[in-house]
Amino acid sequence: EAEVAQSPRYKITEKSQAVAFWCDPISGHATLYWYRQILGQGPELLVQFQDESVVDDSQLPKDRFSAERLKGVDSTLKIQPAELGDSAMYLCASSRDLGGPEQYFGPGTRLTVT
């Protein structure tokens, strides 16, 4: 069964350090999403790609976060410098196309900033 892959699964970093997350969507899925989920809340969209193009990054804190999907397949999300408030679960998801309709999540990366 095709799955969204993410790494690492867990990351502990000190504040002011750089951290990067990787995601490989389901094969053939053109749309890729990065979400942040804080405990007790629903996932919040950070950035959305259609192939290699950014469709929506309105909620991405661009002073410290960056995301790329250079060849329209896998993607990297980077935080530099990390802050204590960035501690959360970072989720990657993919869907066949912009309209979905169905979106599937990877296992997530649990980030702890100390």
Add this chain to the structure above:
Amino acid sequence: QKEVEQNSGPLSVPEGAIASLNCTYSDRVSQSFFWYRQYSGKSPELIMSIYSNGDKEDGRFTAQLNKASQYVSLLIRDSQPSDSATYLCAVNVSPRGTYKYIFGTGTRLKVLA
């Protein structure tokens, strides 16, 4: 008003009972609706999708959609302790010609053995 609203719970039901989870949304033109199950410390897992008014059944799960009332629900029949999780409602909206998924905060379900 939040775009997708859910009661945070916890909703406690005895084993074997029907669990009823509710969700309201604000965007009248939304066309696609989803329920995800999320176990503690894990990522969301898609369990149901519904696109037209009425009921959609899949095993012990039934999704119900009422677009006029902007309401979507999930019924879980014969609830099991393994159903204990947070259930997230998601709506696909299309602002400015694109598409995005908006999630509720989730309802925590506890099935008591």
